[in-house]
Structure formats: structure tokens, C-alpha cells
Amino acid sequence: MRILVGPVPRDLPIAFIACATLLITLAVVKPVRAHELDLSLNDNAFRVSYAAVLRDNLRLDGGWLRDDDEGDVFHAGFQVTGDAAPGDQKMTAGVGVRLALLDGDGDNREGYALGIGGSVRWAIPRYNRFAVYGEYYWAPDILSGGDAEKYVDGTIRLGYSVTPQAEIYIGARYTGADFDNRPSILFDTGMHAGIDLRF
Numbered sequence: 750m751r752i753l754v755g756p757v758p759r760d761l762p763i764a765f766i767a768c769a770t771l772l773i774t775l776a777v778v779k780p781v782r783a784h785e786l787d788l789s790l791n792d793n794a795f796r797v798s799y800a801a802v803l804r805d806n807l808r809l810d811g812g813w814l815r816d817d818d819e820g821d822v823f824h825a826g827f828q829v830t831g832d833a834a835p836g837d838q839k840m841t842a843g844v845g846v847r848l849a850l851l852d853g854d855g856d857n858r859e860g861y862a863l864g865i866g867g868s869v870r871w872a873i874p875r876y877n878r879f880a881v882y883g884e885y886y887w888a889p890d891i892l893s894g895g896d897a898e899k900y901v902d903g904t905i906r907l908g909y910s911v912t913p914q915a916e917i918y919i920g921a922r923y924t925g926a927d928f929d930n931r932p933s934i935l936f937d938t939g940m941h942a943g944i945d946l947r948f
Contacts, residue, residue, distance in 0.1 A: 811824060819935065840871045844866075846886075863888055864901075865892070866884065866886035915944065
């Protein structure tokens with residue numbers, strides 16, 4: 750595993766450490782309502798992530814995406830979440846930011862990006878063990894640094910709750926970045942399968 754080797758912008762580790770420190774501090778200071786551990790993979794890549802939902806509907810998360818050929822993406826972020834549909838519809842949504850550290854294989858393809866986006870989860874009526882989930886984050890050039898010029902991270906999936914605390918799912922993900930005078934990288938694209946544990 751290669752982690753941020755070569756020339757790295759000075760503010761890159763500082764930005765990530767500051768964001769991670771803030772998230773850990775919030776998780777320690779405020780009571781945690783729920784924890785979530787998510788693991789997904791395909792033939793070439795896997796992502797593991799952890800999230801803590803605080804009592805005031807603030808969701809903190811961090812994770813690692815690894816592709817054997819393209820490199821690594823580490824992320825940390827937060828969302829403000831809540832009900833997104835009237836009546837008995839079981840739909841929740843969140844809006845927030847995600848700081849991503851990009852460590853692409855090859856010279857001068859390391860950087861960071863602050864993506865803006867959110868997520869939506871909808872339990873299918875009358876079949877509420879099934880749920881559709883999607884998330885999307887986007888960082889243009891102005892919110893990217895180091896060698897990175899743009900960052901996109903999007904996922905959509907269909908899940909089935911085996912128990913209230915355990916969900917299995919299949920989905921598709923697109924995670925990529927553009928770099929200054931270097932080829933773009935698709936860290937992950939295509940189908941994947943995974944499990945989501947809530948406790």
C-alpha cells in the first residue's frame with residue numbers, strides 16, 4: 750500500500766488533519782446516536798467507510814477507496830440529515846461536504862479536493878426491506894489543490910435489509926479526478942457489491 754509518497758503540497762496533510770480532528774472532536778463531544786460500517790468491492794477496487802450519526806442529525810464519515818491499478822482516495826466529511834418526504838414515505842436526505850485526498854499512481858497525480866454534495870435514501874413502500882440509495886460529491890478546480898483540478902464521487906445502489914442492522918446491496922460507483930497536465934484517473938467505475946452494518 751502506497752500512501753502519499755513523492756512531492757505533496759504542504760497544506761494537503763494540514764487540511765486533512767484539521768478536518769479529521771474536527772470530526773473526531775464532534776464525535777467525542779456530542780452523543781452518538783448510531784454507528785455505520787460499510788464495505789463494498791469489485792474485481793479491482795474496494796471501499797471501506799465508517800460513519801457516526803449524532804443526536805442532532807449530523808452525520809460524520811470517513812473512508813478509504815483502493816484500486817490496485819489507479820491508487821487511493823481517503824475521505825472525511827459531514828452531512829446534515831433529515832426526513833425528505835411528507836407523510837409515511839421513508840426518505841432521508843443529507844447535504845454536506847467531503848474532503849478527499851487523492852493519491853493516484855504515477856508522477857504528479859496527487860492532490861486534494863473539497864467536494865460539495867449529499868445523499869438520498871428511499872425505502873420502497875410496501876417492500877421496505879428494499880431501499881435505493883444514492884450519493885454525489887463534486888469539486889471543481891476552485892475547490893481542488895495539489896495536482897488535482899476536479900473531483901467527482903457518485904454512487905447509486907439497491908439494498909436489501911437482512912435484519913434492521915444489516916443490509917446487503919449491489920450498486921454502481923464513479924470516482925474520478927482530473928489532474929494538471931496529466932491524464933485523468935478513474936479510481937473506481939462500474940458495478941460493486943457490499944454490506945452495510947448499523948449498530
